[in-house]
Amino acid sequence: xxxxxxLHPRLVRPGDDAPHWRWDRHLPALGHTSVDFERRVDHDRxxxxxxxxxxxxxxxxxCGALLTFDVNNIRYISxxxxxxxxRDKMCRxxxxxxxxxxxxxxxxxAAVHHRExxxxxxxxxxxxxxxxxxxxxxxxxxxxxHHAEEIASLLKAAGVAGMAVGVDYAETAMxxxxxxxxxxxxxxxxxxxxxxxxxNVDEIHLLTQAASMVDGVYHMIWESLKPGIRENDIVAMxxxxxxxxxxxxxxxxxxxxxxxxxxHPHNFTDRYFRPGDQAYFDIxxxxxxxxxxxxxxxxxxxxxxxxxxxxGRAREWLDAAIALIRPGVTxxxxxAVWPTAQSLGFPDELxxxxxxxxxxxxxxxxxxxxxxRAVSLEHPMTIETGMVFALETYCxxxxxxxxxxxxxxVVVTDRGCEVISLFPAETLPIAARY
Numbered sequence: 001x002x003x004x005x006x007l008h009p010r011l012v013r014p015g016d017d018a019p020h021w022r023w024d025r026h027l028p029a030l031g032h033t034s035v036d037f038e039r040r041v042d043h044d045r046x047x048x049x050x051x052x053x054x055x056x057x058x059x060x061x062x063c064g065a066l067l068t069f070d071v072n073n074i075r076y077i078s079x080x081x082x083x084x085x086x087r088d089k090m091c092r093x094x095x096x097x098x099x100x101x102x103x104x105x106x107x108x109x110a111a112v113h114h115r116e117x118x119x120x121x122x123x124x125x126x127x128x129x130x131x132x133x134x135x136x137x138x139x140x141x142x143x144x145x146h147h148a149e150e151i152a153s154l155l156k157a158a159g160v161a162g163m164a165v166g167v168d169y170a171e172t173a174m175x176x177x178x179x180x181x182x183x184x185x186x187x188x189x190x191x192x193x194x195x196x197x198x199x200n201v202d203e204i205h206l207l208t209q210a211a212s213m214v215d216g217v218y219h220m221i222w223e224s225l226k227p228g229i230r231e232n233d234i235v236a237m238x239x240x241x242x243x244x245x246x247x248x249x250x251x252x253x254x255x256x257x258x259x260x261x262x263x264h265p266h267n268f269t270d271r272y273f274r275p276g277d278q279a280y281f282d283i284x285x286x287x288x289x290x291x292x293x294x295x296x297x298x299x300x301x302x303x304x305x306x307x308x309x310x311x312g313r314a315r316e317w318l319d320a321a322i323a324l325i326r327p328g329v330t331x332x333x334x335x336a337v338w339p340t341a342q343s344l345g346f347p348d349e350l351x352x353x354x355x356x357x358x359x360x361x362x363x364x365x366x367x368x369x370x371x372x373r374a375v376s377l378e379h380p381m382t383i384e385t386g387m388v389f390a391l392e393t394y395c396x397x398x399x400x401x402x403x404x405x406x407x408x409x410v411v412v413t414d415r416g417c418e419v420i421s422l423f424p425a426e427t428l429p430i431a432a433r434y
Contacts, residue, residue, distance in 0.1 A: 021201045023385075023413035027420060029212035030205050032246045032287070041288075046202035047079040047120055050195075055099060057195035064163025065097035065155055066188050067178075069170050072363040073192045075289055078102045080118055080126075082110045084249045090171060091133050095151060097158035105129030105147065132171045139173035148177035155183065166191045197360065197368045198386040203290060204411055207361060207388050210287035211409050211420045213245045214294045217283055218423035225300050225431035227275055231255035231268040238283060247285045251365065254282040257300070261403040262396045264355065275301040275434065278310075278397070280405035289363045293390045294421045295407035299430045310397035311404040311428040317356065317393040318406050321371075325383060325391075325410055325417040331371045332380035334358065334391075338373060344396060349374035355394035360387065361409060387412040390421075404428070 021027070030040045054077050058066055068074050074094045075081050086092060086107065095103045103125045106114060111128040118126065130137065131144050139145075155161045166188025167178070178185055199207070217238050224237060235253045242250050255268035257279035266282075273279060280297040297311060320337040341352035349372070358371030369381050369389060392407035406425055410417040 021204060023415060023418075027204065027208050027411060027418055029208050029420075032209060041202045041205050043079075043202070044120070046200065049200040049202070050076045050079070051102070053195040053198070054096060054192070057191050058096065058166070060194075061166060061191045062164070063166045063186060063188070063191065064160025065095060065158065066166045066168075066191060067093065067095050067151065067170075068168045068188065068192065069093045069174075070168040070189070070192070072289075073168050073189075074104065076192070076196060076363055078104045078118075079120060080104050080106070080114055081289065082107060082113075089133055091130055093129070093131070093147075093170075095154060097155055098160050100158050101125055103127065103154065131174055135171065135173075139177070144171075144174050144177040145180070148174070148181040148183065151178070152181040152183055168192055193368050196362050196364075198384060199362065199388050199411075200386070203362065204386075204388060206288050206290040207292075207409070207411070208420045210247075210285065210290050210292045211294065211422070213242060213247065213287060214283045214285070214292050214421065215423045216245065217241050218281075218294075218296050221281060221296075222298065222423075222429060222431050225273055225279065225298055227273055227300070227432075230270050230272050231257060232270050234281070235268050238281075242283075242285050247287060248289065249286045251284040251286065251291070252282070253284070254280075256280055256405075259401040261405075262401050264394060264403065264405070273300050275432075276304065277301075278303070278307045278402040278404065280403070282405070282407070284365060286363075291361055291363070291365050292409065292421075293359070293361060293365055293392070293407060294409060295392055295405045296423055296425055297404045297406060297428065299428050301430070301432050301434045303428055303430060304397075304399065304402070306397040306399040307402045307404070308428055310395040310402060311406075314393045314395035314404040314406050315426065317395070318391060318408060321358070321391050321393075322408060322410060322417065322419065325412060327383060327385045327412060327414060329383045330380040331358070331369050331376040331383065332378075334371050334383075335373045335376040338393065340373065344394075356392075358389055358391045360389045362388065383412055385412055385414050 078094050091107045093105050105127045111126050114126040115123040164184045164186045167185045168189040234255045238253050239250045258277040277300045282295045321334050324334050338356035341349045346352040353374050360367030388411050390409045394405050396403045408419050409421040
């Protein structure tokens with residue numbers, strides 16, 4: 001340990017390729033401003049860590065390069081982002097060849113902006129480019145052919161021509177253009193997901209901060225739930241509060257109450273909350289790109305024995321899973337403590353997929369590990385220190401229409417896990433109690 005490390009006992013510094021937090025200390029929810037009197041998120045360290053993880057995964061894959069169109073992967077590799085409107089446009093892409101610095105092709109003037117403000121990338125590696133924009137620019141126009149040949153030339157210059165290139169996803173016509181340019185394409189999304197599995201201290205800080213924002217939103221929801229308020233009113237109020245708190249993307253808010261709870265619809269409507277409803281919510285948003293998935297269930301005014309029982313069982317299943325989370329445990333052991341699909345009235349595990357569920361959190365809502373009876377019992381993976389994921393359970397009530405949904409976000413430490421979703425959920429919270 002260096003003298004500088006000794007001055008900061010909460011940090012150990014084994015290098016940029018490993019998590020840095022001292023797991024015997026409670027994870028902080030840092031403010032979202034930069035200050036000189038606390039060590040907060042180090043964005044340069046964050047970018048170095050993510051690029052190092054990607055290079056390591058690329059080397060281990062045997063591929064010569066990664067070509068990414070997924071905006072989460074572009075951000076992870078390059079540290080560049082142009083706004084949430086890009087997410088479904090397929091208008092940007094990035095190339096990481098061997099151990100070289102990444103190239104980023106950006107939408108029009110965004111490339112000029114990045115050259116001005118993203119000084120961690122060389123200006124000549126930030127290029128303007130566009131492909132098909134989900135087919136609206138016809139392949140016959142030639143943009144895909146042009147960029148495929150450009151990519152093939154860059155692969156040759158990097159000394160990896162002839163090696164396989166991992167591609168996360170692309171328009172079908174782009175796959176054909178790459179093939180015509182002599183580029184051998186393999187599945188690159190698996191390489192990127194492997195890179196993104198283990199979070200460093202900065203990613204964990206950002207995920208914890210994102211969760212703390214949702215803590216506050218749930219307190220607002222608990223105070224606001226009452227007859228005369230609709231599901232979409234809560235969605236609007238939560239969106240406004242999150243953006244005022246610094247969210248950069250409210251991906252979705254599910255608001256589900258009463259007879260809509262069972263079966264689970266994963267949406268919201270203009271239904272009014274009524275006395276005696278059981279209501280659950282899921283808040284999916286991001287802070288500096290790092291996402292939340294965080295369910296809570298409430299009773300409105302009162303709760304019936306059937307509703308209380310459903311909540312208790314959902315909590316019991318969730319707690320049993322959390323108790324198992326520690327390094328070295330395999331995901332089949334976690335999935336095994338959850339009820340079978342048939343015991344909940346579903347014909348098979350695919351029909352119940354996502355109800356008793358675990359999934360990684362990071363720049364995407366669903367990263368590794370995925371934990372489900374449909375997947376994990378036959379294809380388990382090992383839980384590792386530095387993983388961050390959500391665990392969620394669902395239990396239908398015996399009244400035939402109510403249901404409980406609870407979810408906790410956990411950070412895997414070297415001795416177990418720490419829960420970072422802190423709005424109280426040990427027992428069914430009652431709003432507008434009569």
